[in-house]
Amino acid sequence: MTLSRTELTATIIAAATALLVAAPVISIALLALQPEPELWQHLIAYVLPQALRDTAALLIGVGIVTLTVGAGTAWLVSAHDFPGRALMLWLLPLPLAIPTYLAAYVYVDLFEPLGLVHRALATAMSLPGAIGWLPSLRSLPGAIFVIGIVLYPYVYLSARAMFQHRSADFAEAAKILGADRWTTFRRVSLPMARPALAVGLALVSLETLNDIGASEYLGIRTLTVSVFTTWLNRGSLAGAAQLSLFMLAIVAVLIAIERFGRREGSVEFSSENPRLAPRTPLTGVRGWLAFTACVLPALLGFAVPLLYLLRESLRRGLLSMETTVWRDAGHTIALAAIATGAALLLGLVVIVARRWRASRLTNLSVAVARTGYALPGTVLALGLLTPVLFIDNGFSKLAGWLSLASPGLVMIGSGAAVVIAYVIRFLAVPTGFIKAGFEHIPVDYDDSARAAGAPAITTLRVIQLPLLRPALFGAVIVVFVDCLKELPATLLLRPLNVETLATSIYQYASRGSFEEGALAALLIVAASIGPVVWLTRFADVPKGPV
Amino acid sequence: MIKHHAYATAVVFAALGASALHAAEEVNVYTYRETKLVAPIFEAFTKDTGVKVNVISASSGLEQRMKAEGANSPADVLLTVDIGRIDEAVQAGVTQPMKSEVIEKVVPAQYRDPDGHWAGISMRARVVYASKDRVKQDAITYEELADPKWKGKICIRSGQHIYNNGLFAAYVAKHGEAKAEEWLHGVKANLAQKPSGGDRETARDVAAGKCDLGIGNTYYWALMMNADPDKKPWAEATKVILPTFEGGGTHVNLSGVLLAKHAPNKANARKLIEWLAGEHAQQVYADANYEYPVRAGITVNPTIAGYGKLNADPMPIAKIVANRKAASTLVDKVGFDN
Numbered sequence: 090m091t092l093s094r095t096e097l098t099a100t101i102i103a104a105a106t107a108l109l110v111a112a113p114v115i116s117i118a119l120l121a122l123q124p125e126p127e128l129w130q131h132l133i134a135y136v137l138p139q140a141l142r143d144t145a146a147l148l149i150g151v152g153i154v155t156l157t158v159g160a161g162t163a164w165l166v167s168a169h170d171f172p173g174r175a176l177m178l179w180l181l182p183l184p185l186a187i188p189t190y191l192a193a194y195v196y197v198d199l200f201e202p203l204g205l206v207h208r209a210l211a212t213a214m215s216l217p218g219a220i221g222w223l224p225s226l227r228s229l230p231g232a233i234f235v236i237g238i239v240l241y242p243y244v245y246l247s248a249r250a251m252f253q254h255r256s257a258d259f260a261e262a263a264k265i266l267g268a269d270r271w272t273t274f275r276r277v278s279l280p281m282a283r284p285a286l287a288v289g290l291a292l293v294s295l296e297t298l299n300d301i302g303a304s305e306y307l308g309i310r311t312l313t314v315s316v317f318t319t320w321l322n323r324g325s326l327a328g329a330a331q332l333s334l335f336m337l338a339i340v341a342v343l344i345a346i347e348r349f350g351r352r353e354g355s356v357e358f359s360s361e362n363p364r365l366a367p368r369t370p371l372t373g374v375r376g377w378l379a380f381t382a383c384v385l386p387a388l389l390g391f392a393v394p395l396l397y398l399l400r401e402s403l404r405r406g407l408l409s410m411e412t413t414v415w416r417d418a419g420h421t422i423a424l425a426a427i428a429t430g431a432a433l434l435l436g437l438v439v440i441v442a443r444r445w446r447a448s449r450l451t452n453l454s455v456a457v458a459r460t461g462y463a464l465p466g467t468v469l470a471l472g473l474l475t476p477v478l479f480i481d482n483g484f485s486k487l488a489g490w491l492s493l494a495s496p497g498l499v500m501i502g503s504g505a506a507v508v509i510a511y512v513i514r515f516l517a518v519p520t521g522f523i524k525a526g527f528e529h530i531p532v533d534y535d536d537s538a539r540a541a542g543a544p545a546i547t548t549l550r551v552i553q554l555p556l557l558r559p560a561l562f563g564a565v566i567v568v569f570v571d572c573l574k575e576l577p578a579t580l581l582l583r584p585l586n587v588e589t590l591a592t593s594i595y596q597y598a599s600r601g602s603f604e605e606g607a608l609a610a611l612l613i614v615a616a617s618i619g620p621v622v623w624l625t626r627f628a629d630v631p632k633g634p635v
Numbered sequence: 636m637i638k639h640h641a642y643a644t645a646v647v648f649a650a651l652g653a654s655a656l657h658a659a660e661e662v663n664v665y666t667y668r669e670t671k672l673v674a675p676i677f678e679a680f681t682k683d684t685g686v687k688v689n690v691i692s693a694s695s696g697l698e699q700r701m702k703a704e705g706a707n708s709p710a711d712v713l714l715t716v717d718i719g720r721i722d723e724a725v726q727a728g729v730t731q732p733m734k735s736e737v738i739e740k741v742v743p744a745q746y747r748d749p750d751g752h753w754a755g756i757s758m759r760a761r762v763v764y765a766s767k768d769r770v771k772q773d774a775i776t777y778e779e780l781a782d783p784k785w786k787g788k789i790c791i792r793s794g795q796h797i798y799n800n801g802l803f804a805a806y807v808a809k810h811g812e813a814k815a816e817e818w819l820h821g822v823k824a825n826l827a828q829k830p831s832g833g834d835r836e837t838a839r840d841v842a843a844g845k846c847d848l849g850i851g852n853t854y855y856w857a858l859m860m861n862a863d864p865d866k867k868p869w870a871e872a873t874k875v876i877l878p879t880f881e882g883g884g885t886h887v888n889l890s891g892v893l894l895a896k897h898a899p900n901k902a903n904a905r906k907l908i909e910w911l912a913g914e915h916a917q918q919v920y921a922d923a924n925y926e927y928p929v930r931a932g933i934t935v936n937p938t939i940a941g942y943g944k945l946n947a948d949p950m951p952i953a954k955i956v957a958n959r960k961a962a963s964t965l966v967d968k969v970g971f972d973n
Contacts, residue, residue, distance in 0.1 A: 131964060135968055135970070136967050139970070139973055197832065197836065201836075201839070201843075202839070202840075203839055203869065225828075227828075227829075227831040227832055228829075305793065306831065306832060306833065307832075308793070308829050308830060308831025308972075310972055310973070314795075317695075318795040318963060320695075321695060321719065321723075321797065322719070322795055322797070322800050322959060322960065322962075322963035323960050323963050323964070324723070324726070324959070324960055326699070467695060467696060470696065471696055471699055474700055475703055478704055478705070481704075481707070482704075482705060482706075482707055485707050495707070497707070497709065498707055501700075501704070502709070580692075580693040580694060581695075581696045581697075581699075581700060582700075583691065585663055585689040585690065585691045585709065586689050586690060586691070587691075592692075593671075595669075596669040596670055597669070597671070599669060599694060600669060600672070601833050601834060601835040601858065602835075602858060602862065602863065604863070
């Protein structure tokens with residue numbers, strides 16, 4: 090079969106995107122070529138057993154927390170009506186705006202001995218100096234709680250995009266067969282949402298795996314922490330690169346296992362009209378229980394850190410003191426907006442190219458497009474330095490040959506390098522969300538449209554994109570907010586004199602007084618609320634049968 | 636539509652890059668010390684000399700960036716807050732000798748590179764935060780931290796953190812690997828809890844009664860005491876003891892300055908480096924960061940001076956740096972962080 094021009098263009102862009110994502114991985118692989126046998130003996134004997142144990146425990150724990158909270162709340166708001174549901178729709182995604190390391194600082198500050206909560210309790214119960222009856226957050230359970238409570242929105246958003254499109258037919262069939270609501274959820278909705286849950290869970294796992302700030306602070310020795318010690322204390326960049334590739338291999342194996350497991354449980358969708366199931370009203374005690382189940386994670390993951398940051402901003406008079414923060418906010422939003430647009434567009438093309446014409450190349454493009462998220466941010470940035478500066482120095486040389494004035498380092502000097510890093514890092518989100526979204530659109534649609542003579546691009550625009558809307562909106566929220574709070578790549582790749590809100594917070598945090606950065610943190614939250622509220626409104630499916 | 640997008644992108648990038656465009660007189664600084672902390676110093680420099688300072692700060696990898704940027708790197712000066720990072724930059728080959736008579740005259744030989752690649756501009760000491768109530772003694776040695784009498788009474792952050800890495804490397808340099816391993820075993824056995832948090836949490840744990848001794852840097856305590864009423868009680872419940880090595884002094888780490896290999900504004904870079912070693916800058920820089928100035932005859936911040944007279948250990952920095960890897964390896968070997 091020959092490719093149409095549109096298909097060919099899509100395939101080429103998809104392949105180019107994959108190449109872009111692969112660039113830092115390849116440069117890390119080149120760094121890793123230098124053998125470090127002694128180092129590995131040491132790592133295997135003393136470091137890896139502990140690091141693998143800690144990493145696995147953390148991943149499993151955070152996975153359970155985010156799946157339970159994320160899928161549970163998504164199901165509640167998608168399939169039910171209860172008091173406060175409208176509020177929950179935009180409150181539930183908001184913990185996304187709180188960087189994990191910030192959540193860790195806030196929780197330790199509040200709840201450990203001599204913190205606000207401890208002091209208040211001690212005063213209220215006149216038990217001065219009482220320690221020990223507040224759990225220590227600097228522990229594995231503490232880390233699981235803190236990381237889980239701010240990361241569950243990844244699962245929530247991807248699951249919600251699916252739960253919204255619960256077909257009425259399935260729900261009715263289940264009902265006729267005598268299934269209660271819980272059974273319907275467990276036997277029908279959950280398996281159907283599995284691809285989406287897998288996407289959300291994969292994002293959570295990679296984010297957890299690559300976290301350095303929160304884990305290190307809470308005393309968890311993950312593989313990522315080992316990458317840094319290998320690089321910085323053992324002075325082995327090659328060893329750090331090798332460890333990073335080792336982590337990448339683990340991720341690849343986990344993804345393969347997940348894909349294999351999904352083969353059996355895959356659900357075939359009929360091409361019938363996806364009539365949407367109406368939401369079940371929950372009243373009385375049940376309604377309030379649903380409300381509580383939703384409001385609790387939003388309180389813990391969002392309201393608690395937010396109020397704490399507000400308090401610190403007010404106490405320190407930061408609102409009147411900080412003058413540069415507004416300029417930082419401008420940089421942040423500009424970088425995030427451009428990167429989000431680019432990531433969404435490229436993610437869509439990568440998935441669509443394969444949908445139109447599955448080939449080895451398009452399959453590979455999809456797989457590669459998602460690897461950016463699997464590297465720790467600093468490693469990604471290090472890997473990006475070589476290719477970006479190769480091009481920058483090339484420009485400079487070219488200018489020299491043409492006897493023009495040197496343009497300086499074009500990409501790293503302009504912020505383009507930061508945008509490229511964001512796109513590479515977060516491309517996994519739109520590709521994942523859109524891929525899961527497409528799994529709910531029967532291929533028959535494409536075939537019928539093709540048979541009717543509609544060009545592929547028209548089918549995409551008229552039929553598929555509207556059906557993908559919840560997935561697209563979910564992806565926009567996640568990528569935009571992720572860009573707003575991205576730290577390690579921004580730190581290393583930004584131009585002179587440019588700060589983002591995240592780097593500005595970090596300036597204080599690395600000094601042990603993160604509260605000084607409270608205003609910048611609040612602005613990240615503020616910048617996130619707008620799109621979250623706006624997009625959740627758009628993405629919500631009207632009540633009742635459609 | 637696409638054209639529009641491209642145009643908007645170009646405008647934004649131009650705006651981002653505009654501030655970094657060439658001014659008449661400027662110097663570009665890559666710094667591991669946070670921008671906000673160095674900003675007042677650089678403003679003073681600009682006022683004194685008319686040279687504008689452009690800054691980028693990061694927590695790691697700046698020398699890798701300089702290396703990748705190569706001959707086109709805009710970097711003139713690299714500022715670090717740790718001897719480890721100084722060493723990495725020199726190893727990466729991104730520096731050149733400063734050849735400054737001013738630096739050679741002002742900075743004690745112990746705190747600068749004999750080849751002139753780097754010089755210290757200020758120092759911090761790694762010290763003990765001791766409980767005022769529960770610790771009677773006012774002097775302690777690093778060696779004593781392994782004494783079983785402190786069993787279950789010591790708090791510390793990760794043994795792999797660069798501050799501890801520096802201290803442990805100094806211990807290896809003093810006593811050799813075997814002795815150092817034994818010592819680390821002893822300290823590990825004395826820990827009240829698994830290493831975690833930062834130096835500030837260490838002080839808090841001592842104040843809360845989780846442990847009697849905490850290991851931390853001199854300036855964290857001063858910041859808690861002076862900059863945050865919420866944290867002041869943590870500092871007030873503890874006293875700072877300047878520990879010494881047996882027959883030696885207190886372990887200090889350096890904030891250093893390096894001249895970039897391809898510095899495009901070399902004259903201004905040298906101007907900035909020498910200015911930083913000047914009396915005025917030494918006073919302001921050390922005071923603002925609660926650090927010890929390297930230049931003799933500068934008044935130390937009163938809070939820091941309140942710890943007692945600093946008797947810095949004479950071990951050459953180069954020897955400490957050479958043992959960083961060994962120290963890191965030993966930390967893993969004794970399972971210090973587990």
